[in-house]
Amino acid sequence: MRVGCPKEIKNHEYRVGLTPASVREYVAHGHDVLIETNAGSGIGASDADYVAAGAKIAATAAEVFASCDMIVKVKEPQPSEWVQLREGQILYTYLHLAPDPEQTKGLLASGVTAVAYETVTDDRGGLPLLAPMSEVAGRLSIQAGAFSLQKANGGRGVLLGGVPGVNPAKVVVIGGGVVGIHAARMAVGLGADVTILDRSLPRLRQLDDIFSGRVHTLFSSIDALENEVFSADLVVGAVLIPGAAAPKLVTRKMLSGMKKGAVIVDVAIDQGGCFETSHATTHSDPTYEVDGVIHYCVANMPGAVPVTSAHALNNATIFHGLALADKGIAAILADRHLMNGLNVHKGKITNKAVAEALGYEMHEGAKVLAA
Ligand SMILES: NC(=O)C1=CN([C@@H]2O[C@H](COP(=O)(O)OP(=O)(O)OC[C@H]3O[C@@H](n4cnc5c(N)ncnc54)[C@H](O)[C@@H]3O)[C@@H](O)[C@H]2O)C=CC1
Numbered sequence: 001m002r003v004g005c006p007k008e009i010k011n012h013e014y015r016v017g018l019t020p021a022s023v024r025e026y027v028a029h030g031h032d033v034l035i036e037t038n039a040g041s042g043i044g045a046s047d048a049d050y051v052a053a054g055a056k057i058a059a060t061a062a063e064v065f066a067s068c069d070m071i072v073k074v075k076e077p078q079p080s081e082w083v084q085l086r087e088g089q090i091l092y093t094y095l096h097l098a099p100d101p102e103q104t105k106g107l108l109a110s111g112v113t114a115v116a117y118e119t120v121t122d123d124r125g126g127l128p129l130l131a132p133m134s135e136v137a138g139r140l141s142i143q144a145g146a147f148s149l150q151k152a153n154g155g156r157g158v159l160l161g162g163v164p165g166v167n168p169a170k171v172v173v174i175g176g177g178v179v180g181i182h183a184a185r186m187a188v189g190l191g192a193d194v195t196i197l198d199r200s201l202p203r204l205r206q207l208d209d210i211f212s213g214r215v216h217t218l219f220s221s222i223d224a225l226e227n228e229v230f231s232a233d234l235v236v237g238a239v240l241i242p243g244a245a246a247p248k249l250v251t252r253k254m255l256s257g258m259k260k261g262a263v264i265v266d267v268a269i270d271q272g273g274c275f276e277t278s279h280a281t282t283h284s285d286p287t288y289e290v291d292g293v294i295h296y297c298v299a300n301m302p303g304a305v306p307v308t309s310a311h312a313l314n315n316a317t318i319f320h321g322l323a324l325a326d327k328g329i330a331a332i333l334a335d336r337h338l339m340n341g342l343n344v345h346k347g348k349i350t351n352k353a354v355a356e357a358l359g360y361e362m363h364e365g366a367k368v369l370a371a
């Protein structure tokens with residue numbers, strides 16, 4: 001198969017869909033790999049590194065889209081990319097369609113077969129292609145929050161760890177999954193007072209075990225959520241209902257009860273965000289203020305640390321990527337976890353949560369692929 005990787009074009013997105021190490025794997029499987037020139041510059045991988053790994057270099061993204069059977073990316077395709085996709089081509093990348101009706105229309109119109117990293121599953125009930133970026137974003141959320149809490153950045157002017165004789169900051173993490181655990185780990189490491197809320201009791205038990213009493217765990221009722229958010233210095237939004245738009249857990253009204261200068265980092269923004277007042281921001285202008293509360297809502301947080309993120313992402317995507325390149329859509333039919341990743345095929349939505357969120361008819365992946 002001809003496998004292509006264009007340079008990412010989203011704002012301050014420096015990751016790359018294929019690292020040179022991944023290219024070697026595809027080439028070892030007998031595939032031709034075409035990389036857009038400078039696609040790896042954000043992680044320090046030169047065109048020469050890709051050539052040494054066995055790739056050919058394309059002068060433009062247009063050449064990659066036009067000549068490849070499968071496109072491997074990081075972020076959801078941007079409008080100038082939708083129009084270059086076509087029927088018979090496989091797109092393998094993050095999509096986050098539920099909160100993005102425009103992109104969904106674009107992908108449906110293209111006829112492409114789109115596998116979304118964030119809905120591929122595994123035997124343990126996890127999301128293995130989302131997990132590494134959730135690890136990165138969870139850890140980054142505390143760095144971003146700590147920076148935003150500084151007075152000159154609009155925050156209340158508290159240090160997460162406090163100092164001897166002065167209380168640490170209060171960090172509240174809503175959602176104790178991968179983002180939540182990694183956020184808590186960093187916040188605990190800096191000496192903050194950390195509470196994690198989740199609606200899954202088994203999850204809360206697990207968190208209690210992992211942190212050996214160093215974090216408070218709370219069932220995420222409306223009441224608990226409100227109390228915690230009102231007293232927080234930093235709130236991290238880390239909930240997920242796979243594929244679906246994030247539930248709006250912190251309302252506009254609740255915001256007015258928060259401390260002035262408190263900070264929210266809504267990591268769940270790529271699924272629409274779990275604060276009613278969240279809207280997606282970019283690395284060039286990451287924060288804004290509503291009711292005195294600083295909002296950080298960058299939808300591609302891991303793009304800020306592309307060297308770490310691109311390698312972590314490639315480690316997770318290579319297995320199914322090779323299967324797709326080796327077998328085409330037969331790979332999806334053969335693996336229920338990859339089938340869960342299929343969101344769009346030949347103008348039809350094949351993911352239930354996306355169909356429900358956007359009001360489309362849901363089509364069974366196995367049926368539309370076999371048609
Ligand atoms: N902004 C960015 O750059 C990035 C965003 N993300 C996003 O972060 C979000 C979280 O991802 P993961 O941690 O990997 O998901 P996960 O599935 O590991 O964890 C989500 C947790 O939310 C909990 N939850 C669901 N409803 C809840 C509620 N009402 N109250 C409290 N907890 C609730 C679940 O029980 C689960 O433990 C996703 O939207 C993901 O796409 C991930 C990576 C990068």
Ligand SMILES: CC(=O)C(=O)O
Pocket residue numbers: 094118130133134270299300301302303
């Ligand atoms: C998961 C995601 O949205 C990201 O890594 O940018």
Ligand SMILES: [Mg+2]
Pocket residue numbers: 096270299300301
């Ligand atoms: Mg995102």
